[in-house]
Amino acid sequence: MGLVAVAAVATGVTSWAVMSYSAAPPDAKAPSSADQNLRDADTLLQAGIAQQQNHDIEGADRTYRRVLELDPQNKYAWYNLGVMAHQAGRTADARADYDKALKIDPVFTSALFNKALLVESSDPDQAGELLKRVIAGNPDAATAHLHLGRIRAQQNRDKDAADEFRRAIAADPSLRSQVPEEFR
Template sequence: MSVRQIFGSLACGAVLLTGVAACSEKPADKPQASSSGDSDKASGGANTEPTPAELLQLGVEQGQAGNFDAAKVTFEKLVAAESTNKFAWFNLGFIAQSRNEADEAISSYDKALAADANYKPALYNKAIALESKAPTTAIEIYRKVVSIDNKSSTAYLRLGMLLSQSGDDTAARDAFKAAIRLDKGLTSAVPAKYRTSSTPAGR
């Protein structure tokens, strides 16, 4: 199974990330599909119990169609059958987060992370959910995200925002510098006081 089987993206604001260039300007209002290739395989035999793979695919399709209630039921069936399915837990977290149910979202992301401690989508979205209530923990998680993927420009950006709020200007400047180096399109999202000094000189 790969990340393409996730319907929920990572988030800006309170929900998504994949394919979103600049976080913090506007939260994405709909989940962005992370699936690619063939996701419309016919659902197997009429009266047979669906396999976990079929439940995952069905939940993804329901989520992509905007039917979150049905998708939630499907993913709940899946985790009842396969309690360590990180994709299902991630999507349950994503659905809860998109409904501003932060505690439920974090609980689901934790279950995804229990199955795979380095699962970046769950780490990233959990950090977003924790930004206002536990900024220090969110900073630690963003640091982990960029240690797993040092090309995660939006994680550097959000890390910089939190470091700036905490008063750590030096570390914030470094994070913003990394974000801009990876994606010049994020420059306008960086607070003005960091902008000139975070633009790499001579490169």
């Protein structure tokens, strides 16, 4: 007796129910080994996140790599490996991991944003392009506007910087103190 997840949509909200095969519709098929690998990968991903939150970085690293053995296209595992590498100052590894996540999902805003932060000082033009992609996906991404404003200010593009800082504050007024004085 196995389990199968079933989605139901009621009033625009998706809810998930887990049913045993015996409760599943008669035409439901047993999950394939690939489906089982994806479920195992999802379970491991959650375990890796917990390890990472509990500062067990080595354990989280091993767990995310196991996720990727089961599901090489798991953008979250690649992204989280990138976050850990970024935090450890391993910029080349972080960049490679963010790039792998973005190859899987080119509009993965968390990976776009973190990669922009990673390259902001070394390649502000690339960082600006990445931040514009974040903003295209979420026009109210306040911190993306803030960072883009800083880049534009460094490039002496004061009008563009002022526009970005204005958008950042409009989206999140608490960021006002982080805007350079001359742009407030």
